[in-house]
Amino acid sequence: MxxxxxxxxxxxxxxxxxxxxxxxxxxxxxxxxxxxxxxxxxxxxxxxxxxxxxxxxxxxxxxxxxxxxxxxxxxxxxxxxxxxxxxxxxxxxxxxxxxxxxxxxxxxxxxxxxxxxxxxxxxxxxxxxxxxxxxxxxxxxxxxxxxxxxxxxxTGIPGEVMGYKEERVLRAPCDGVVKTFYKIGDILDKGQAICQVGDENVTAPFKGILRGMIKEGLYVKKGLKIGDVEPRCVKDYAFTISxxxxxxxxxxxxxxxxxxxxxxx
The missing domain is CATH 3.40.50 (Rossmann fold)
Structure with a gap:
């Protein structure tokens, strides 16, 4: 083989x-x-x-x-x-x-x-x-x-889903250690704090499921992609290969x- x-x-x-x-x-x-x-x-x-x-x-x-x-x-x-x-x-x-x-x-x-x-x-x-x-x-x-x-x-721009593109990507607002509040697959409401980087919260840009989230405890630099929100509230989308x-x-x-x-x- x-x-x-x-x-x-x-x-x-x-x-x-x-x-x-x-x-x-x-x-x-x-x-x-x-x-x-x-x-x-x-x-x-x-x-x-x-x-x-x-x-x-x-x-x-x-x-x-x-x-x-x-x-x-x-x-x-x-x-x-x-x-x-x-x-x-x-x-x-x-x-x-x-x-x-x-x-x-x-x-x-x-x-x-x-x-x-x-x-x-x-x-x-x-x-x-x-x-x-x-x-x-x-x-x-x-x-x-x-x-x-x-x-x-x-391009740095994710594919469009239900009219959302860049908004789907969560980025670190500052340098710091990531602390997560939700698990991959959880449903989020718009404005809900999803995680914290350093002392700054990262909030959900719209209602959807948390499709991806970087490992808690990692130190990240400002601007790094740390999460992914899926507007179609179907949990399976977080657990299937794209x-x-x-x-x-x-x-x-x-x-x-x-x-x-x-x-x-």
């Missing part, structure tokens, strides 16, 4: 991991020691804090060493391994390395890491940094495989199969 290493374990990376796991690949997710994921209920990065996290029936489990990785594979789960620099890539020698950190810049992924390398979204140039780039910007090109060139620039993540996952799977067939890998 072929191995794929995904750098990053946020919600988009998790959507990719979900698709590839279902397709029969062995997955390893590489994370940092304090992930800043907002949609934690649908992100394998949460295993770093909780030891494990189940997303749509697939379990991600924190691995402490290489032996753990094989044990986790044996039970049909996805190992999550803390490795910011990607040092284990050289040891495992995967078929594919995917950079799904979504940092809007390349943090060190390069074509020499594996027979197939893929970058998600802006920050990569197909044919130079990686073999392929997969478009992450919402619109007609979402999930498109880019053979040469770069993805569209990040359509965006699944479309990107489809694009990644198609890119891998294309290169495998082309090069007979």
């Amino acid at each position: 072929d191995t794929i290493i995904i750098r990053g374990g946020g919600d988009l990376a998790t959507g990719i991991a979900y698709k590839l796991h279902k397709a029969g690949y062995r997955i390893i997710i590489l994370e940092i020691d304090k992930p800043l994921t907002v949609r934690r209920a649908v992100a394998f990065s949460e295993a770093v804090y909780e030891g494990e996290n189940t997303v749509e029936g697939i379990k991600g489990i924190l691995a402490k060493n290489r032996k753990d990785i094989y044990k986790i594979w044996d039970i049909g789960a996805i190992p999550v391994y803390i490795d910011k620099e990607g040092r284990i890539i050289e040891e495992i020698k995967p078929l594919v390395v995917i950079d799904a950190i979504i940092a809007k810049r390349n943090l060190g992924t390069n074509k020499s890491m594996a027979p197939i390398t893929i970058g998600i979204g802006p920050g990569f140039e197909a044919g130079k940094d990686v073999d392929f780039v997969v478009e992450s910007n919402r619109g007609p090109n979402l999930g498109k495989i880019i053979h040469h060139g770069k993805a569209e620039k990040d 359509d965006k993540a699944k479309v990107i996952g489809d694009g990644v799977l198609e890119a891998i199969e294309y290169l495998r067939n082309k090069n007979s890998i």
